[in-house]
Amino acid sequence: MRRIARSAMIATAALTAALGMTVTQASATSLVTWTVTPGGAFTAVATNPTLTVPAATLDCASSNASGSLVSGSGNAGDGIGTIASLTFEDCSVIGIPFDVTSKNFPWSLNATGVSAVPNAVDGSITGVDASISGSGCTADFAGTVTGHYKNDTKQLVINGGSLVASGADCLGLINDGDEALYEAVYAVSGSHTISPD
Numbered sequence: 001m002r003r004i005a006r007s008a009m010i011a012t013a014a015l016t017a018a019l020g021m022t023v024t025q026a027s028a029t030s031l032v033t034w035t036v037t038p039g040g041a042f043t044a045v046a047t048n049p050t051l052t053v054p055a056a057t058l059d060c061a062s063s064n065a066s067g068s069l070v071s072g073s074g075n076a077g078d079g080i081g082t083i084a085s086l087t088f089e090d091c092s093v094i095g096i097p098f099d100v101t102s103k104n105f106p107w108s109l110n111a112t113g114v115s116a117v118p119n120a121v122d123g124s125i126t127g128v129d130a131s132i133s134g135s136g137c138t139a140d141f142a143g144t145v146t147g148h149y150k151n152d153t154k155q156l157v158i159n160g161g162s163l164v165a166s167g168a169d170c171l172g173l174i175n176d177g178d179e180a181l182y183e184a185v186y187a188v189s190g191s192h193t194i195s196p197d
Helices: 002-031
Strands: 033-037 040-047 050-053 056-069 072-076 081-093 096-102 107-114 120-134 137-150 155-169 179-188 193-196
Touching (some): 056 179, 081 120, 120 155, 120 193, 137 179
Antiparallel strands (some): 033 072, 033 193, 040 179, 050 056, 050 179, 081 096, 096 120, 107 120, 120 137, 137 155, 155 179
């Protein structure tokens, strides 16, 4: 019994320490503030973005975005900017034309940390909401995308996150609950720089 009690005490102490470390790390992350120069409006364009689900890939010739960034220093990472519009041109799945409609703007741009990529800031876009429609196929996608912004090249690289399909009616190519990966590299106007304070 003593051994069991001692093991339980050790496990409890380890769990408490782990939780304490997690809270401390989360608190430290939330305290990070950011400087954005110059901030304000931006536009962005990507060539050949893709949306991939387990059974198919949507290929587009291009995508255009517009939005704005906060200015100055002492800014929270959450809501450091917004996406006000996002459009797509010449999209198709296995050669079949598709329309993509983005909706429920604005979406939130967030800085989440200094990136392992040199001269970059990790980030996310939350509130993403879009639908696709083509011959015999419709589906909605919503969720969060992640990536990084490269201060030196002024590129927003999207290569992670999770967009989940719903309302899918797509001959089995897309099903409700499918996770989609959106990948794109946007050239961002405005010479904006985002850095930790």
